[in-house]
Amino acid sequence: MDKKISGFAYVLGNNIDTDQIIPAEHLVYSMSDEEESKKYGQFALSSVPKKEAGLPHGGIPFVDEGKNTSLYNIIIAGANFGCGSSREHAPYAINKAGCNVVIAESYARIFYRNAVDGGFLVPYECEQKLNDKIHTGDKLEIDFERNLLIDLSDHREFKLKPLGDVLPIIEAGGLFEYARKTGMIKTV
Amino acid sequence: MPMTITEKILAKSAGKKSVTPGENVWLNVDVLMTHDVCGPPTVQIWKREFGEKAEIWDKNKLVIFPDHYIFTKNTHANRNVSILREFADQYNLPNYYDVGTDRYKGVCHIALAEEAYNIPGTVLFGTDSHTCTSGAFGMFSTGVGNTDAAFILGTGKIWEKVPESMKFTFNGKLPPYLTAKDLILHILGDITTDGATYRAMEFDGEAVYALPMEERMTLTNMAIEAGGMSGIIAADEVTEAFLKQRTTKSYEIFRSDADAKYFSTYTYNVEKLEPTVAKPHSPDNRDIVRNVQGTKLTKCYIGSCTGGKMFDFMQAAKILINNKVKVPTFVVPASTDIAAQLEVETYKGISLKQILQDAGCVIAQSSCAACLGGPADTIGRAVDKDVVISTTNRNFPGRMGSKQSEVYLASPLTVAASAVTGVITDPRDFI
Structure with a gap:
């Protein structure tokens, strides 16, 4: 895990469910075939209603038409991010689009587990509501050691909740890597 | 220490005398269920992580119901069913219910009940958010993703945070114009789609115990719609009669202690609710x-x-x-x-x-x-x-x-x- 990352914000509202993150009709693509799995990046967040896509103005697709990756690599969202189905394709799709960090007010349980155990995303929780303070396209920096989000455009700093119990799994890179490190399973 | 039904079942599964909400425990899984959407990527992760000689922890505890995208010409969807079929053939799996055969069942959560995989007091994980449905049988059941399922497939174990419990008591006699669906939609309006996140939803009361198993399954089914980790109804004579018709498996019935601690409690009179x-x-x-x-x-x-x-x-x-x-x-x-x-x-x-x-x-x-x-x-x-x-x-x-x-x-x-x-x-x- 890097100590810091920087990039551009993509801002969303509350209750972004897994059907908005990756619509069910796209769950048929292979996740192991390198070329085919790019489709998950292509369709990431493709079912978010237009006016809520890229707040505050909306109408900004996460991934541009015909592309497989996003210009935005840090998602700022409201409460209950990832609610709905158990599809691991959801955090996977966001990861395939090139985004590795989500900062939300809260998460649905299965999405949170999948993000951590699959090693797809760092699911930070913010200490205060951020999706009304940060705009889509803002340049941001995340300091993982200090659990801090910095808006580089005006140098505002926002505290993030420490990752707690799941930090060792995130640092290992996922559940299997963690289990190998701790001797629970053998290295292949 | 007083415990809820969920805490008792998780303690047993973790090999502990007691567990406390918030504690992370490693559970021994009784059944792992998967289907055509999440089964193929689960198998692929399992092979990647455990190698070509990967072994299934217990074939009898793995249940696969293709059910999502079955009657379609979509070639990618059909490929997923083919992957499951080959996997079942290769490992000689006893509990695979193939499309196009007499064994084909349909929707996994209903088939789990019909085929008697739902057993009181046990722990069931499935790669589907509505796996919480099985909780109607007085068991712990919840949905997980592919990585967690692949981990279970190889080890039979998974970590879980012991949930706090919320108790929903329905009193009165259900009028003929209402069903369990009205009850759970009513709860959702009260607690919203994240009102039970990381928690167990326990259903109780005379109106719940007057429901047939199918209706109880409607209540527990939609626990996930409130963000619930699980929904649960303690087994009673209705549960036992359902099981008796389908299985000779033995089981243990757990009930919450009268002084068990709840995150919150809600009480409703069903006679006052509306469609x-x-x-x-x-x-x-x-x-x-x-x-x-x-x-x-x-x-x-x-x-x-x-x-x-x-x-x-x-x-x-x-x-x-x-x-x-x-x-x-x-x-x-x-x-x-x-x-x-x-x-x-x-x-x-x-x-x-x-x-x-x-x-x-x-x-x-x-x-x-x-x-x-x-x-x-x-x-x-x-x-x-x-x-x-x-x-x-x-x-x-x-x-x-x-x-x-x-x-x-x-x-x-x-x-x-x-x-x-x-x-x-x-x-x-x-x-």
Whole structure:
């Protein structure tokens, strides 16, 4: 895990469910075939209603038409991010689009587990509501050691909740890597 | 130490005397269930992580029901079923229920009950969010993703945070115009879609214990719609009678201690509740049917793990008998057993199948079908600006297909009444 990352914000509202993150009709693509799995990046967040896509103005697709990756690599969202189905394709799709960090007010349980155990995303929780303070396209920096989000455009700093119990799994890179490190399973 | 039913079951599974909410424990899994959408990537992760000589921890505890995208020409979806078939062949799996054979069952959560994998006191994980349905049998059950499932497949173990419990008590006698669907939609309106996140939802009270197993499964099924880790109802003589018909497996019945601690408790008198809907675009967007009656519909849908059981079709038949539907109405029996039973069970001397057909419903083959939209050729899928009333579980934007569509969630009684009039209708107009 890097100590810091920087990039551009993509801002969303509350209750972004897994059907908005990756619509069910796209769950048929292979996740192991390198070329085919790019489709998950292509369709990431493709079912978010237009006016809520890229707040505050909306109408900004996460991934541009015909592309497989996003210009935005840090998602700022409201409460209950990832609610709905158990599809691991959801955090996977966001990861395939090139985004590795989500900062939300809260998460649905299965999405949170999948993000951590699959090693797809760092699911930070913010200490205060951020999706009304940060705009889509803002340049941001995340300091993982200090659990801090910095808006580089005006140098505002926002505290993030420490990752707690799941930090060792995130640092290992996922559940299997963690289990190998701790001797629970053998290295292949 | 006093414990809830959930804490007792998790303590047993973790090999501990007691557990406390918030504690992370490693559980020994009794059953792992997967299906055609999440099974193939689960198997692929398992092979990647454990190598080509990977071994399944216990073949008898792995259950695979292809059910999501079955009756489609979509080649990618068909490929997923082929991957499962090859996997089952290669490892000689005893509990694979293949498409196109007599063994094909349909929707996994219903099949788990029918095939007696739901056993009180046990722990079941599945790669589907509605795995919480099995909690109706007094067991712990919850949904996980592919990585967690692959870990279980190789080790039989998984970590879980012991949840706090919320208790929902329903008193009184359920009126004939209400079903379990109305009760759970009512709860969702009270606690919203994240009101139970990381918690167990425990259902109790005389009105709950008066429900048949199918209706109890509707309550626990939608625990996930409140973000719940699990839903649970302690086993009683109704549960035991259901099991006795299907299995000789032994089991242990757990109940919450009278002084167990709850995060919160809610008490309802069912006699005061009304037929309820969830309006677009969220299962917690609750209203009473009377407030939205007259809303023009383009499609009605009775199906899924939530609302495609025998009990649901019996309720629908009570209204559809001697009536005609005014809008296209799709009936999707959750399982092949239910589809067969529709020809046997009767209401006023007429088979339910006949009643549904005579009313003009389209009866489709058993699968998850349009509950989650699915491939473009899925029967009953919402298109364009469809306005749908459905017995299913979710109405987030685009859930049933078209992003422009609007979906109302309701009981089978409300959906049947609305199908007959073509507008949202209170079932009391027919009962």
